[in-house]
Amino acid sequence: MANDPINLYDYEARAKLALPHDNWDFIDAGAMDEITTKRNRSAFDQLSIRPRFMRSVEERKIATTMLGQDISMPVFVCPAGSHGIAHPDAEVATARAAGRSNTLMMLSTSSNCSMEEVAEAATGPLWFQLYHRGKALTEMLVHRAEEAGFKAIVLTIDTPVPSPKERDLRNKFERTLELGNFRDLNLPRNEISGTDETPGWDVSRADPITWKDLEWLRGLTSLPLVLKGVRVGEDAKIAAEMGVEGVLVSTHGGRQLDQTLSSIETVPEIVEAVKGNCEVYLDSGVRRGSDVLKALAMGVKAVGIGRPLYWGLATEGEDGVHNVLELLREEVGRVMDFCGQSDVGNLEKNLINIPNNWGPGSTAP
Ligand SMILES: Cc1cc2nc3c(=O)[nH]c(=O)nc-3n(C[C@H](O)[C@H](O)[C@H](O)COP(=O)(O)O)c2cc1C
Numbered sequence: 001m002a003n004d005p006i007n008l009y010d011y012e013a014r015a016k017l018a019l020p021h022d023n024w025d026f027i028d029a030g031a032m033d034e035i036t037t038k039r040n041r042s043a044f045d046q047l048s049i050r051p052r053f054m055r056s057v058e059e060r061k062i063a064t065t066m067l068g069q070d071i072s073m074p075v076f077v078c079p080a081g082s083h084g085i086a087h088p089d090a091e092v093a094t095a096r097a098a099g100r101s102n103t104l105m106m107l108s109t110s111s112n113c114s115m116e117e118v119a120e121a122a123t124g125p126l127w128f129q130l131y132h133r134g135k136a137l138t139e140m141l142v143h144r145a146e147e148a149g150f151k152a153i154v155l156t157i158d159t160p161v162p163s164p165k166e167r168d169l170r171n172k173f174e175r176t177l178e179l180g181n182f183r184d185l186n187l188p189r190n191e192i193s194g195t196d197e198t199p200g201w202d203v204s205r206a207d208p209i210t211w212k213d214l215e216w217l218r219g220l221t222s223l224p225l226v227l228k229g230v231r232v233g234e235d236a237k238i239a240a241e242m243g244v245e246g247v248l249v250s251t252h253g254g255r256q257l258d259q260t261l262s263s264i265e266t267v268p269e270i271v272e273a274v275k276g277n278c279e280v281y282l283d284s285g286v287r288r289g290s291d292v293l294k295a296l297a298m299g300v301k302a303v304g305i306g307r308p309l310y311w312g313l314a315t316e317g318e319d320g321v322h323n324v325l326e327l328l329r330e331e332v333g334r335v336m337d338f339c340g341q342s343d344v345g346n347l348e349k350n351l352i353n354i355p356n357n358w359g360p361g362s363t364a365p
Helices: 008-018 021-028 035-046 090-100 115-121 135-148 166-171 211-219 233-241 263-274 289-297 307-338
Strands: 064-066 069-071 075-077 105-107 126-130 153-156 225-230 246-249 279-283 302-305
Touching: 008 021, 008 307, 021 166, 021 307, 035 263, 035 289, 075 090, 075 105, 075 307, 090 105, 090 115, 090 307, 105 115, 115 126, 115 135, 126 135, 135 211, 211 225, 225 233, 233 246, 233 263, 246 263, 263 279, 263 289, 289 302, 289 307, 302 307
Parallel strands: 075 302, 105 126, 126 153, 153 225, 225 246, 246 279, 279 302
Antiparallel strands: 064 069
8 A cells, every 4th residue: 555654764754643742752862962863873874785786596594593592584672661652552562563573572671561461472582671770679570581481681781870861851751651560569660760761760870780790690590691782892892701692782772871973883893892702783773674784794693673663553553563573674685685695694795885984983092
């Protein structure tokens, strides 16, 4: 049908019309001047593709793995809180959609549905995203996640303090929906809310997690550990040396610290720093199959999407998220064909052009 969404931006436009203004702003906003949010897109657009023709691509394979979990394409569902602001079925709808697309979902600590409800609904692999809320709550969350069948713990590290999302401040936006993982615990909201909130929120900052606590976290579970929000090679190196199984290069969609490089620009230094000792993933700004190929061509194993999940949910619920994922699948396949590539896990070198003035440049002494 002519009016069906044909790309992720069509879902974005529909979601903006469908959602109340303040909910839209909560999803769409970046921190402060939103420079990093914009840069997440512009840095992808500055990379160009070097297509290769006259090859047979009949056997093309876009399925891959994340820490041994089979996924049907190199695109996964990022952890993101409060799917309920976009659709009443919230994370259960997203989990069903991810399962229909045979891909992996990372479930946020700040979900509206509980992790057990999501595990019940899911048919694809699940990883649990952990916001550290002090040792006792972390221990409880990690044990429950393992028990419920989640296959990895993804510790988000880029939220040491609440995020300055000025649109939310201006709107006096408050997240009032239930945080399902803390149901019936009778804890004050400031103890269970994360720092993915605005400074206007009263969020407990007691007992932050540091590198010293990583061994303690490891000791809680036999599940593999992924660090989300790694921005620089130095931290990636520490993570790999401490034996984490994966790093997720992320700017949190530009929602935390503004004025950083985009995620894709930091990939080269992070891939170099981990020296193949752990898997590298990316999120922030991925909207097209060509973005997926660009990230993979730079050494990333799989990429995640954040805001587009809400766009799908707000437009068509579970079907919308599924369609968003399927549109990306189609685009990944098409760009693979244009590049004459037969396996996302084994891409040829020199598939992209990187302009001379792209990326980190040098650091100040
Ligand atoms: C509304 C919203 C809520 C989010 N909540 C979380 C969260 O609870 N935990 C987390 O680790 N990341 C969270 N994120 C960040 C995403 O996991 C991801 O890093 C980001 O959305 C990727 O960028 P993109 O939106 O440009 O795809 C959230 C993002 C959005 C848009």
